Amino acid sequence: MLARLIESINFETDEALLTGESLPVAKDEETTFDEDTGPGDRLNVAYSSSTVTKGRARGIVFATGMYTVSPNLMATIRVTLIYLNDSLTVCQEIGSIAAALRQRGSKRRPIKRRDDGTAHPLRHVESWSLTSIDAVGRFLGVNVGTPLQKKLSRLAILLFGIAVVCAIIVLAANDFSNEPEVIIYAVATGLSMIPASLIVVLTITMAVGTKRMVQRNVIVRNIKSLEALGAVTDICSDKTGTLTQGKMVARKCWIPSRGTYSVGTSSEPFNPTLGALMHTETPPSAGGKEGGEDGSEMHYSKLIENNPELTDFLLVASLANLARVHRNKEGIWTALGDPTEIAIQVFASRFDFNRNKFLDETNRQYKEVSEYSFDSDVKKMSVIFEDLQTRQQMVYTKGAVERVLESCTEIKWNSPDAVELTEQMKTEILKIMEVLAGQGLRVLALASRPYNAGNGRRASRDGPPPREEVERNLIFRGLIGLYDPPRPESAGAVKRCHRAGVKVHMLTGDHPGTARAIAAQVGILPPDMGQISQRSVQHMVMTTKEFDCLSDDDLDRLPSLPLVIARCAPNTKVRMIEALRRRSAFMAMVSDS
Secondary structure (H helix, E strand, O other), X not given: OOOOOOOEEEEEEEOHHHHOOOOOEEOOOOOOOOOOOOHHHOOOOOEOOOEEEEEEEOOOOOOOHHHXXXXXXXXXXXXXXXXXXXXXXXXXXXXXXHHHHHOOOOOOOOOOOXXXXXXXXXHXXXXXXXXXXXHHHHHHOOOOOOHHHHHHHHHHHHHHHHHHHHHHHHHHHOOOOOOHHHHHHHHHHHHOOOOOOHHHHHHHHHHHHHHHHHHOOOOOOOHHHHHHHOOOOEEEEOOOOOOEOOOOEEEEEEEOOOEEEEEOOOOXXXXXXXXXXXXXXXXHXXXXXXXXXXXXXXXXXXXXXXXXXXXHHHHHHHHOOOOEEEEOOOOOEEEEOOHHHHHHHHHHHOOOOOHHHHHOHHHOOEEEEEEEOOOOOOOEEEEEEEEOOOOOEEEEEEEOHHHHHHHEEEEOOOOOOOEEOOHHHHHHHHHHHHHHHHOOXXXXXXXXXXXXXXXXXXXXXXXXXXXXXXXXXXXXXXXXXXXXXXXXXXXXXXXXXXXXXXXEEEEOOOOHHHHHHHHHHHOOOOOOHHHOOHHHHHHHEEEHHHHHOOOHHHHHHOOOOOOEEEOOOHHHHHHHHHHHHHOOOOEEEEOOO
């Protein structure tokens, strides 16, 4: 199949519903990928069920509905997607999910063959024998239904056998007399083996269980689901929106001359009044809990007092930002904009540096002069604002750490005075960025400088200066780390599952580093991975590519199935379920969608 390449400009889509990726994915129509590339990494394709968060693009739909099940078709064609005139026309990956769910296991046992495809005649006999046994088991109900139904079926067969034996004993004791009294006595003896109150006890137990579920805000529509819930041995959970809140938050920021500022856990990501603020003078590389809170808790007014470095940082976070965070008429905090910018704006609002405060029509403090939107090539976003009181124009820039560092020449390192940004300082900043990234954070850099084009010229909306002139000679202000935080109740729920003997697996479309960090925080992965063998650690956390490269026999030979699968595709989740079934596990799938 041929497809015509069309352009895209800063095109990003939110694929959380499909892949679990918590951040919007930037698309690139010029790239090609291997045949085994998963849906989350196909940057030249967009899917139905995803939403456009930024940019525009044009493209061609080359597969719809159930025709999207072929990975070869989607991986080998270079296609850009359409976002034109407020309409999004995309190829679908949902068909592959539907096809996987429609697949039913064959009722016929497969024949074990040699490597050359041949099979011993006894293997055919074995296959048909096992197939016949399965058919009898399905008829008797001992290998279909919920675990409770299977146990009741086995109990019924056992009681039926005992009843027959008792009836035979009674008849034998009476020399198999055909007298009506003897026959009635034998039948009554057999019937006495059946527990008449069993159905009543089960009904009452299920009713009590349903009532308990209602008290926990869960409505049971089918009693089979309640039966199955009590027999679960493994839970396969999504990450984004299930174990996590599904919304980006700013967790840490580092200012070179001031140290690290951390934000505590909150159940409302848009509410800047919740979550403790902490400060420590040590950088993230100096230690601290992985992804946790560091330092002593302080009020924002104490942190901002006599702290010009933090003030400069927060001005960049607030003004180089298009997101809106405000309280609605019902008193609920809401946000509008890109998830990354919302998280940064909420962080600025924690210190009373909300963008609305500076641009309010009744008491405007700043005027926006020029804006340079985020571009996937430069990976930066810049604005020029003018202070209405001092008439000072400032450039505020945020973006990828490496790109922002390229535009910076000065930094406030160990003193309130700006000094030259050396290569050694850049290396130290990159090390700190890697530490934050290892904690599952997405790290951005912030910078600013007074704007002075020379010759007394000032920036204006009528004649905005070129981008190259604006994004240079910046002063590095600091780093900010964002991530999708776990729900406050997730760690406790995972702990209770482990106490009950239930294994919890995370199947997510997010990046391996982020998935590993979140899994460690909620308790899915052991807290001390250093005491576990390297081979076991490799099997605990796997990517979809690593998992799908293993055959069914290879998966069955693993000492245990992985606890975390990152970049997970829908078909991988189906394979995981099948692998658990082959281990006689009874699993539940948990997702926010």
